[in-house]
Amino acid sequence: MVSPAEDKAMARAIELAARGLGATSPNPVFGCVILNASGQVVGEGFHAYAGGPHAEIVALAQAGERAKGGTAVVTLEPCNHTGRTGPCAQALVRSGVSRVVIAVADPNPLAAGGAQALRDAGVEVVVGVRAAEAEEGNIAWLTSVRRGRPYLIWKTAATMDGRAAAVDGSSMWITSEAARMDVHRLRGTVDAIMIGVGTVLAEDPRLTARDLRTGSLAIRQPLRVVIDSQGRTPADARVRDSAAPTLIATTALLGADADGRVDLRAVLRELHHRGIRSVLLEGGPHLAGAFLAAGLVDLIVSYVAPKLLGDGPAALVGAGVTTVTDAIDLEVLDVDRVGPDLRLTARPRVSADSGNL
Incomplete structure (x- = not known):
């Protein structure tokens, strides 16, 4: 059981953890709130960037001596190993807290064991408080650890009749500026943005996270990934500029599937090896269909414009569906208005491929 103060502190810790989205990979996002012995908040922290201090260390620094006899409320089990930073479980023991409340146990065998180390030191530990909320906030990292591949979000934009472009191929702009700004916000929360070579050849996108109001680039840019079986990406394509790092995924680099195209699982393995924990798939309808057919899509963010085209390319092709x-x-999961458009967030009810790649 937890007190109302501890439950409220966990809600705050989850909120704090979200501030690190897009900046902590290959580490998770997590937050921490320190309560003193009377249940008052005396310290807060979140993991802001990979290699930086963990949430517990930031919160304990604020709390100082007031942490003694108090409670640490954390969204993820404190680490118990030394990496680029020291073990947080031992830092909590040294602080003198008498109780630690944890939302989610750490599934990473390299860092797990913090809860037991705390118990061995005489600290009371409670696990599972607001676990579902904390899991959602850290879903990309948890998926990558559990499945050995990045969490994959398919972003799609279409008219109300499901068209991604008109008959003449024009697609700029189906959705509103407000929706496009929202997409750039979404880009800023992931580690990589992926498209196919067809999109490169047709639209020559820059594929960066920007502030559309000022045109300025975000401080941290996701890796740009182009699925290009035969290496057709032009040397002067904008995805090859210096604005962000780029990976051109070819069969020569990553191997081919049974159809002679880039092995999508090999792509995800390579990205995971590079520390990529979340990918935003913005490719065309065929690439999206291939990932869906393979069971590799975890979340769908669909922007629907209040327009009708009547004909033209569909938003999704080749997902392996032949009958209703x-x-x-x-x-x-969510339906919201973004300017004149609708943004629908959903996930496949049949869970994505759960096996390691």
Whole structure:
């Protein structure tokens, strides 16, 4: 059982953890709130960037001596190993806290064991408080650890009749500026943005995270990934500029699947090896269909414009569905207005491929 103060502190810790989205990979996001012996907040912290101090260290620095006899409330089990920073479990023991409340146990075998180390030192430990909320906030990192691949979000934009472009191929702009600004916000929370070579050849996108109001680039840029089986990306394509790092995924580099195209699982393995924990898939309908057919899509963010085209390329092609009974069933998580458009967030009800790649 936890007190109302501890429950409120966990909600705050989850909120703090979200501030690190897009900046902590290959580490998770996590937050910490320190309560003194009377249940008052005396310290707060979150993991801001990879290699930087962990949330517990930041919060303990604020709390100082007031942490003694108090409670540390953390979204993820404190680490118990020395990496670029020291073990947080031992820092909590040294601080003199008498109780640690944890949302989610650490599934990473290299860092796990913090809860037991705290118990061995005489600290009371409670695990599982607001676990579902904390998992959602840290879903990319948790997925990458559990499945050995990045968490993959498919972003799509279409008219109300499901068209991604008009008959003449024009697609700028189906959705509003407000929706496009929202996409750039989303880009800023992931580690990589992925498209296919067809999109490069048709649109020559820069594929960066920007502030559309000022045109300025975000401080941290995701890795740009182009799925390009035969290496057709032009040397002067904008995805090859110096604005952000780029990986051109070819069969020569990563191997081919049974159809002679880039092995998508090999791509995800390579990205995971590079510390990429979340990917935003912005490719065309065929690439999206290939990832869906392979069971590798974890979340869908769909922007729907209040427009009708009547004809033109569909937003999704080749997802392996041949009859209504094979339809990919989705669980809708959120529906919101973004300017004149709708943003729907959903995930496949049949869980994405859970095996290691």
